[in-house]
Amino acid sequence: MGKFFHKPSDELRDRVPPGQHLATGFPVLTYGATQHIEPESWQLQISGLAQPQVITWHDLMAMPQSSFTADFHCVTTWSKLDVQWQGVKITDLFQHFTIEPTASHVMQHATGGYTTNISMEDLLRAENFLAHKLDNQPISADHGGPVRLIVPHLYAWKGAKWISGLEFLPKMELGFWERNGYHHRGEPFAEERYSDR
Ligand SMILES: Nc1nc2c(c(=O)[nH]1)N[C@H]1C(S)=C(S)[C@@H](COP(=O)(O)O)O[C@H]1N2
Ligand SMILES: [Mo]
Numbered sequence: 001m002g003k004f005f006h007k008p009s010d011e012l013r014d015r016v017p018p019g020q021h022l023a024t025g026f027p028v029l030t031y032g033a034t035q036h037i038e039p040e041s042w043q044l045q046i047s048g049l050a051q052p053q054v055i056t057w058h059d060l061m062a063m064p065q066s067s068f069t070a071d072f073h074c075v076t077t078w079s080k081l082d083v084q085w086q087g088v089k090i091t092d093l094f095q096h097f098t099i100e101p102t103a104s105h106v107m108q109h110a111t112g113g114y115t116t117n118i119s120m121e122d123l124l125r126a127e128n129f130l131a132h133k134l135d136n137q138p139i140s141a142d143h144g145g146p147v148r149l150i151v152p153h154l155y156a157w158k159g160a161k162w163i164s165g166l167e168f169l170p171k172m173e174l175g176f177w178e179r180n181g182y183h184h185r186g187e188p189f190a191e192e193r194y195s196d197r
Pocket of ligand 2: 073156
């Protein structure tokens with residue numbers, strides 16, 4: 001363990017949530033099999049309480065592109081600061097379809113069957129994005145390429161790798177880890193790791 005994790009220095013400590021250690025490198029954390037998807041065959045299905053539609057790789061590339069520097073916190077206690085991504089802001093993506101005002105929550109769906117739930121309030125923030133580049137390169141399959149969701153203010157399980165759908169819901173439903181005992185929201189500085197139900 002000592003080889004792979006180290007204690008944060010003083011100036012970084014306030015960016016590392018309680019119970020977390022800095023990881024060296026960028027570990028891969030996947031439940032189940034890595035998905036291999038060609039960019040040209042990637043699609044995002046918009047469903048539920050929204051105008052149904054399919055967003056293709058071509059559509060995504062035509063949207064405004066942004067660069068992001070974001071801290072990454074895995075609930076298994078490792079964090080990585082200042083990860084460099086490129087992609088499309090959720091606020092820009094949401095210009096492309098209408099969402100019914102009764103939609104309060106969203107289920108993220110991923111190829112391979114992973115799901116994770118998030119509230120509209122937590123999803124619709126300026127710092128959230130669909131990522132397609134990591135360190136200036138296409139995201140590798142292990143890290144969720146060609147497209148994954150990143151929600152920097154929540155634990156990283158709240159961003160689906162190989163994202164394939166956003167389903168807009170009238171109330172909270174639980175995703176894969178949330179049904180298996182993880183917290184419904186997952187805010188790292190509040191250590192929202194496990195469900196209290
Ligand atoms: N589709 C899918 N997305 C996922 C996961 C997964 O198993 N499948 N794991 C989550 C968890 S727990 C974490 S910490 C991050 C890990 O991303 P990484 O493998 O790029 O480090 O992806 C999240 N998104
Ligand atoms: Mo994680």
